[in-house]
Amino acid sequence: MNVAIITPGILPVPSVKGGAVETLIDYYLSENEHTHNIKFFVFSKYDEEAESKSKSKEYNSCNFIYFKPDSIYHKIKRYLYKKIHKNSYYNYYMDYYERWAVNKIKRLDINLIIIENRQGFTLNASKKLNAPIILHLHNDTLNRESLCASEIVKCCSKIIAVSNYIKKQVDSIDKDTNCSVVYNGIDLDRFNNTSNIYSRERFSLDDDDFVVIYTGRITHIKGIKELINAFMLLSDYPKIKLIVSGSSNFGNDDSYDSFSEEIKQMAKKVDSQIFFTGYIPYNNIPSLLSIADIGIIPSICEDALTLSSIEDMASGLPLIVTRSGGIPEAVDEKCAIIIDKDNLEDLPKLIADSIIYLFKHPEKRIEMSKHALERSKLFSKENYIKKIIQIVNSYLPTK
Numbered sequence: 001m002n003v004a005i006i007t008p009g010i011l012p013v014p015s016v017k018g019g020a021v022e023t024l025i026d027y028y029l030s031e032n033e034h035t036h037n038i039k040f041f042v043f044s045k046y047d048e049e050a051e052s053k054s055k056s057k058e059y060n061s062c063n064f065i066y067f068k069p070d071s072i073y074h075k076i077k078r079y080l081y082k083k084i085h086k087n088s089y090y091n092y093y094m095d096y097y098e099r100w101a102v103n104k105i106k107r108l109d110i111n112l113i114i115i116e117n118r119q120g121f122t123l124n125a126s127k128k129l130n131a132p133i134i135l136h137l138h139n140d141t142l143n144r145e146s147l148c149a150s151e152i153v154k155c156c157s158k159i160i161a162v163s164n165y166i167k168k169q170v171d172s173i174d175k176d177t178n179c180s181v182v183y184n185g186i187d188l189d190r191f192n193n194t195s196n197i198y199s200r201e202r203f204s205l206d207d208d209d210f211v212v213i214y215t216g217r218i219t220h221i222k223g224i225k226e227l228i229n230a231f232m233l234l235s236d237y238p239k240i241k242l243i244v245s246g247s248s249n250f251g252n253d254d255s256y257d258s259f260s261e262e263i264k265q266m267a268k269k270v271d272s273q274i275f276f277t278g279y280i281p282y283n284n285i286p287s288l289l290s291i292a293d294i295g296i297i298p299s300i301c302e303d304a305l306t307l308s309s310i311e312d313m314a315s316g317l318p319l320i321v322t323r324s325g326g327i328p329e330a331v332d333e334k335c336a337i338i339i340d341k342d343n344l345e346d347l348p349k350l351i352a353d354s355i356i357y358l359f360k361h362p363e364k365r366i367e368m369s370k371h372a373l374e375r376s377k378l379f380s381k382e383n384y385i386k387k388i389i390q391i392v393n394s395y396l397p398t399k
Helices: 020-035 048-054 072-084 092-105 121-128 149-155 164-171 188-192 224-232 258-270 282-289 307-314 347-360 362-379 381-394
Strands: 002-006 039-045 062-067 112-116 133-137 158-161 179-181 210-215 240-245 274-278 294-297 319-322 336-339
Touching: 002 092, 020 039, 020 062, 020 381, 039 092, 048 062, 062 092, 072 092, 092 121, 112 121, 121 133, 121 149, 158 164, 158 381, 164 179, 188 282, 188 307, 188 362, 210 282, 210 307, 224 240, 224 258, 224 347, 240 282, 240 347, 258 274, 282 307, 294 307, 294 347, 307 319, 307 362, 319 347, 336 347, 347 362, 362 381
Parallel strands: 002 039, 002 112, 039 062, 112 133, 133 158, 158 179, 210 240, 210 294, 240 274, 294 319, 319 336
Antiparallel strands: none
16 A cells, blocks of 8 residues: 655654654654555655665665755746745745645555645645545644635545644534544653763753753744743752753754844843753753753643653653643643743743742652653553554555
């Protein structure tokens, strides 16, 4: 059976540059290599390292077709596409990438199409291709306010949502939407067996420092400004430190970003307490988490279901999170302090008070840590893969 996967087009697959969606794709591609039940055709942005890995013996049941956006050919084609198509769903770059993938798929004998996290791609794909379409939603981008929402739902044979929050958003379009929840999963063993790549000494941290860690993108919607403001209120607690790991863009793109610069300027007021690591490869994240005492996810948007929350739990970290989208579906109040974010002016103080509470109550942290490790087992990559493959197989013709 042949299945085409259209990736979001920002980061490559295999996931050599990280990315939650790309990592999750890797999981079920790798599992299929053990069974060889499906022949996958993966359409992805080009990356030299990813292409090299895709040609390795790891992927005998996978064909990777790469989009090279910097090639002269595609630059000219995109320019012409922009001139001809005045209206776009995303932008002329993304829409052109989708057309390129669909034109490639038309030449193949494909039984099923999986579109990862780009609901707009379904509009053209459903018109040009005969195979059923599964839309895998990782973000809150398809709801009754979305462009062409009803039409998109009709284009899909199945929609997979990463949380009940996302499912409710999709169901707001049409109560009869064929949408199911499959929670994200991670490789728990990777977080149980950490390397010594990172140490407290590397950040000039003392053994008795209380380390709070944030991993993710440095963007306004992730509540980073509120987190830095919270540390302004913690200047009387010099032993409480913060590690901020991530960049403003996806992958290791560390290009200039005004918001990141603003955050770093703010942090200079308490620079002895805050450390920025920049982008860190995903394989090194478990080691970084191992030096922390608690994790924090201060999102002010409605997050779908962050992998960071699961990774922190798998590392045995007590958590402080906001009541954001699907995050309370991943964590619970036995392993996390869940803060309401309705009033953003109050959020820094709520964060600071929560950090102080966990700092002063080590026995509570031990209790939360044990529960975090136990709860993380619900979100194993094995559970994730099993459910995804079951859905995929249900839309493939029987032999």
